[in-house]
Amino acid sequence: MRPSAVRLLNILVPVKRTVDYAVKIRVNPDQKGIDLNVKHSMNPFDEIAVEEAVRLRERLKDEVKSIKVVTIGPPKAAETLRTALAIGADSGIHIEVPESAPAPEPLGVAKALRAVIEREKEGVDLVIMGKQAIDDDAGQTGQMLAGLMDWAQATFASKLVVDPKKKEADVTREIDGGLQEIKCRLPLVVTTDLRLIFPPEPRYASLPNIMKAKKKPIQKLTPADLGVELTPILESVKVTEPPKRVGGGKVENVDQLIAKLKEAGITPVKS
Amino acid sequence: MLRLRPFLNVGRLHRGYASVAGPHALVLLEHRAGVIESGSLSALTAAQQLGGQVTGLVVGAPDQVKGVVEKAKKLKGLSTVLHASSEQYAHSIPEVVSPLLEKLLADNTPYTHVVSAHSSDAKSLLPRVAARLDLPAVSDITSLEHDGASNATTFTRPIYAGNAIATVRAPPSVRVKFFTVRSTAFKASAADEGAPAAEDKAVEPVEVSNPPTQHVRTDLTKSDRPDLGSASRVVSGGRALKNAETFKATLEPLADVLGAAIGASRAAVDAGYADNSLQVGQTGKVVAPELYMAIGISGAIQHLAGMKDSKLIVAINKDPEAPIFQVADVGLVADLYEAVPELVEKLKKQA
Numbered sequence: 001m002r003p004s005a006v007r008l009l010n011i012l013v014p015v016k017r018t019v020d021y022a023v024k025i026r027v028n029p030d031q032k033g034i035d036l037n038v039k040h041s042m043n044p045f046d047e048i049a050v051e052e053a054v055r056l057r058e059r060l061k062d063e064v065k066s067i068k069v070v071t072i073g074p075p076k077a078a079e080t081l082r083t084a085l086a087i088g089a090d091s092g093i094h095i096e097v098p099e100s101a102p103a104p105e106p107l108g109v110a111k112a113l114r115a116v117i118e119r120e121k122e123g124v125d126l127v128i129m130g131k132q133a134i135d136d137d138a139g140q141t142g143q144m145l146a147g148l149m150d151w152a153q154a155t156f157a158s159k160l161v162v163d164p165k166k167k168e169a170d171v172t173r174e175i176d177g178g179l180q181e182i183k184c185r186l187p188l189v190v191t192t193d194l195r196l197i198f199p200p201e202p203r204y205a206s207l208p209n210i211m212k213a214k215k216k217p218i219q220k221l222t223p224a225d226l227g228v229e230l231t232p233i234l235e236s237v238k239v240t241e242p243p244k245r246v247g248g249g250k251v252e253n254v255d256q257l258i259a260k261l262k263e264a265g266i267t268p269v270k271s
Numbered sequence: 272m273l274r275l276r277p278f279l280n281v282g283r284l285h286r287g288y289a290s291v292a293g294p295h296a297l298v299l300l301e302h303r304a305g306v307i308e309s310g311s312l313s314a315l316t317a318a319q320q321l322g323g324q325v326t327g328l329v330v331g332a333p334d335q336v337k338g339v340v341e342k343a344k345k346l347k348g349l350s351t352v353l354h355a356s357s358e359q360y361a362h363s364i365p366e367v368v369s370p371l372l373e374k375l376l377a378d379n380t381p382y383t384h385v386v387s388a389h390s391s392d393a394k395s396l397l398p399r400v401a402a403r404l405d406l407p408a409v410s411d412i413t414s415l416e417h418d419g420a421s422n423a424t425t426f427t428r429p430i431y432a433g434n435a436i437a438t439v440r441a442p443p444s445v446r447v448k449f450f451t452v453r454s455t456a457f458k459a460s461a462a463d464e465g466a467p468a469a470e471d472k473a474v475e476p477v478e479v480s481n482p483p484t485q486h487v488r489t490d491l492t493k494s495d496r497p498d499l500g501s502a503s504r505v506v507s508g509g510r511a512l513k514n515a516e517t518f519k520a521t522l523e524p525l526a527d528v529l530g531a532a533i534g535a536s537r538a539a540v541d542a543g544y545a546d547n548s549l550q551v552g553q554t555g556k557v558v559a560p561e562l563y564m565a566i567g568i569s570g571a572i573q574h575l576a577g578m579k580d581s582k583l584i585v586a587i588n589k590d591p592e593a594p595i596f597q598v599a600d601v602g603l604v605a606d607l608y609e610a611v612p613e614l615v616e617k618l619k620k621q622a
Contacts, residue, residue, distance in 0.1 A: 021573070025434035034435055106398065107407045132554065136430050136437075138410045143365065143395055144402035152366060152483035155395045158547070170487070174547050175391040176500070176556075177303075178491035182364070185483040194537065194554060195547065233407050233445060237425060237438040245579050248600035250591075254613045257585065258621075260601045264583050266504070266562050268622040269530035 008065035009164050009186075011053045012124045013089065014113055015046040015071050017080040018135045031238040042080045045130025047087075048192045051201070053128050054088035056162060063164040066090050070116055072109060072230070074099040078218060085213035086205030092218040097230060103136070105232040110144035115226035117149065124187060126169070131156050131191035142191035152184035156193040162186075292383075294323035294417055294424075297375065299387035299397075300352075301363075302331065302339040309501040310388025312346070312459035314452045318386040319348045319460070321417040321424065326382070327469070328375075329354040330368055332361035340471050347463035350470070357476035362486040363392040365399045370477040372400045376447050384424070389451040401449040408449035409439060413456040424448050432553040432576035454500065455559035455580060492546045494533075499549060502532035504562040507551055507578070510538035511567025511588070511607060518544035521607065522566060524615045528622065534558065534578075536568045552577035567607050570595025587611065 019025070020039040027034050042050075050069065057064040069084040070093040071077045081092035095112055097104070104112070117124045132139035146153035154160075158179070159172035167186045172179055174193045194200075205213070223230045251257050261267070296318035301308040318325045327349045329339050333356040343352045353375075359367050376382060385400070387393035389411045401408040412426040413436070422443040430437045441448045499505065506526040512518040518539065526533050535545035537552055551558055553576035563581035568574060570586070570593055578584070579598055586599035587607050596602040603610060 019431070025431045027435050034431065105407055107402060107405075110402055134432065134553070137432065137553070139394060140398035140401075140408055140410060143398035144408075146365075147369065147399035147402035150403075153395070153399065154484070156391060173391075175489070177548050178489065178546070180362075180489045181487040183485045183487055188483075195541065198541070200541065233442070234409065235440040235442060237440050239430070240436045240438070242429070242433055242436050242579075245584075245598045247597045247602065250596065250602040250604060252603075254603070254605075254610055254617060257587075257601060257603050257610075257614065258617055261562075261583075261585070264562075264600075266529070266583065268528045268618040270622050 007125070007164060007167060008063055009056075009060065009125045009162065010065050010120065010122050011056065011067045011126045011128060012113075012117065012120075013046070013049050013053050013067065013069045013084065014109075014127065014129045014141070015050065015069050015080055015084055016043040016130070016133045017041070017071065017073050017077045018043045018133055021134055027239055027241045031240055033239050040076070042083055043130050043133045045132060045134070045192050045194075048194070048197045049128040049130055050084045050087050050089060051197045052160060052192060055197075056160070057088070060162065060164060065122070068093060070095065070113065072097060072104055072112055081218055082213050083205070085216045086210045088209070089216075091216055093221060094218050095221050095223060095226065097223065101230070102232055102236070104230040105234055106138050106140035106144050108228065108230040108232060109141050110148055111228045112223065112226055112230065113141075113145050114148045115228055119226075125167075126162065126186060127189045128160075129189070129191055131193055142189050146189040149187070149189070152186075152188045154182060154184050154188060155191045157190050158193050158195045160190060160196065293419060294321040294383045295381050296321055296323065296325045296384040296386050297382040298325060298327050299385070299393055300327045300329050300339070300343050301388065301390060301392060302329065302335065305335065305338045307339060307342055308388060308390065309459050309498070310390050310452070310454040312461070313454035313457040314386045314388045315346060315348065315460040316457040317412070317415060317452045318384065320415055321384055322419060323383070324350055326351045326353060330360045330371065331356065332358055335361070342462070344468040344471055345462040345464065346460055346469070347466065348460060352469050352471045353474050354471060355474040355476045357478065359478060359482070360476065362489065363396065364482065364484050364486060365396040366484050367479045367482050368396055369400050369403060370479060371474070372396075373403055374477055375474065376400070376404055380447065382447060383422075385447060385449045387451050388454050394451050397449050397451060404447065406445060406447055406449060407441070408451070409441065410451050411453045412450050413453050415450070426450060429453075429576070432572055433579065434572070453557060455557055459501070492548050496526060497530070497532045499532040499534055499551075499558060500556055502558070503560050504529050504531035505534045505551075505558055505560045505578075505581075506531045506564045506566065507534035507536065507568060508539055508544065508566045509536040509568030510542060512539060512544050515544045521611055525564070525566075525611055528615055528618045529562070531562070531564075536571075536574050565595050565599065566611060568595055569593045570598065
């Protein structure tokens with residue numbers, strides 16, 4: 001009996017170059033933004049997405065045909081793509097925008113990703129991306145992309161099991177109050193939560209992988225090539241500092257602590 | 272009978288230009304086990320601040336919806352409660368619920384704003400709907416201001432883990448403005464027992480044939496404690512709590528005597544000391560209780576993002592340089608295994 005043709009998985013991982021998570025954020029006095037002359041890195045949730053794609057290939061082997069990474073950003077964003085390639089992606093797509101351009105918003109990013117997917121001759125079966133970017137903390141792009149494509153979506157994934165033969169995936173999600181398991185048909189957009197890669201691994205690529213990554217292809221495109229307009233619809237009015245929280249003093253012992261609680265009106269409940 | 276309601280909070284916002292109708296917000300009222308989620312009640316408060324009409328929306332399985340609608344009708348500030356029932360709506364699957372919302376918000380819709388809590392269900396749903404309607408959305412807002420004359424709405428929201436506040440404006444060209452609400456920033460609306468109930472209106476569910484996603488199971492942590500997201504007191508533990516048994520054994524007595532919910536840092540959850548639903552932080556729960564006690568928590572930026580709006584922050588940590596002391600109102604440098612039991616004993620005596 002002839003085996004039916006197995007659909008091989010083409011995985012797309014969108015990644016974003018953001019201010020590094022450990023940087024101390026400084027709001028500019030002109031209230032137009034934050035100081036961006038600081039260390040940048042791949043958005044941690046997107047690192048998790050790249051790592052998960054690579055692990056899927058380790059588990060499914062030849063059933064994963066390609067892992068492509070894509071980013072929207074200024075010329076420097078190419079570094080982020082190279083990092084993803086060094087972790088194990090096969091090729092990259094850089095949608096280049098000028099350094100001075102306003103940051104695109106999730107709807108614009110989702111439209112650009114849709115255009116990328118529609119251009120892929122072999123199609124895309126699985127998009128794995130971070131649940132939010134740690135700069136804007138918007139957490140919308142994955143859902144918007146799934147909506148535009150009318151695809152299944154699985155947000156805040158903490159476990160992903162893909163069956164390419166059945167063209168479906170089992171996803172465990174972190175939700176308010178606990179965990180939820182869903183079954184999704186491919187094509188599917190998955191957004192990653194922290195514990196999808198667990199234990200969290202230090203992100204480094206071996207020297208051989210970094211050297212290999214230099215040779216992997218990165219295709220350059222402009223938003224015009226994709227027929228998308230990335231100027232945000234929502235207007236940024238200003239960026240300001242949050243109310244400052246100043247630490248109070250330290251107390252020396254539990255009795256003093258209880259006294260401070262009492263002062264603040266915090267008393268124990270009757271059991 | 273139509274409920275007649277004067278516009279609330281109108282003030283300077285509604286100038287009565289014949290051509291510009293006032294805002295009309297559609298608020299998603301989420302529910303579990305027959306109870307309206309507290310976050311949705313905060314979303315309702317935010318919706319009222321737009322200064323116009325507010326309609327609630329209850330979606331669920333037939334046996335869930337009826338009881339929730341009866342409760343929703345009593346909520347202050349709601350003129351109408353729409354409801355849609357279907358077995359398909361038993362679990363909030365965005366691919367299945369989105370078509371209903373798209374129908375309600377089609378081109379000739381009366382709604383100008385769509386509002387929900389920043390809950391895991393709603394934030395999975397709203398952006399999908401918005402994108403399918405070719406509209407942007409604003410996440411996790413902490414304040415809003417609607418200008419009735421220009422029909423623009425301006426929001427504030429935290430960015431960079433709350434280390435900066437962005438003020439964004441949705442211009443009039445955004446025909447329906449979607450936003451999710453940080454519930455700690457808006458007081459939960461309450462029932463108005465005295466006022467006449469809102470009218471309720473059934474909406475036909477939009478059945479989805481062959482949905483691409485099926486619900487398999489949901490496992491919620493069971494607890495008798497107050498819900499972390501809305502508790503007025505929280506006792507939270509970090510990596511220093513050694514293991515799950517020690518975490519429970521150390522923190523539960525303190526939470527009991529204070530009537531508090533229990534929270535955890537990412538490190539504690541990663542290490543398996545506590546369930547993921549207890550995580551407080553940039554990507555976990557954001558809380559702002561009257562009292563937040565951080566026990567053995569160092570105070571990473573990402574953790575602070577989830578609790579720095581608490582009214583009183585108390586920290587117990589044996590490292591005097593721990594960053595948590597920079598935001599704590601009361602700090603105690605001590606071994607938590609001595610300090611916490613002592614604290615519990617002394618508080619019990621006071622009770």
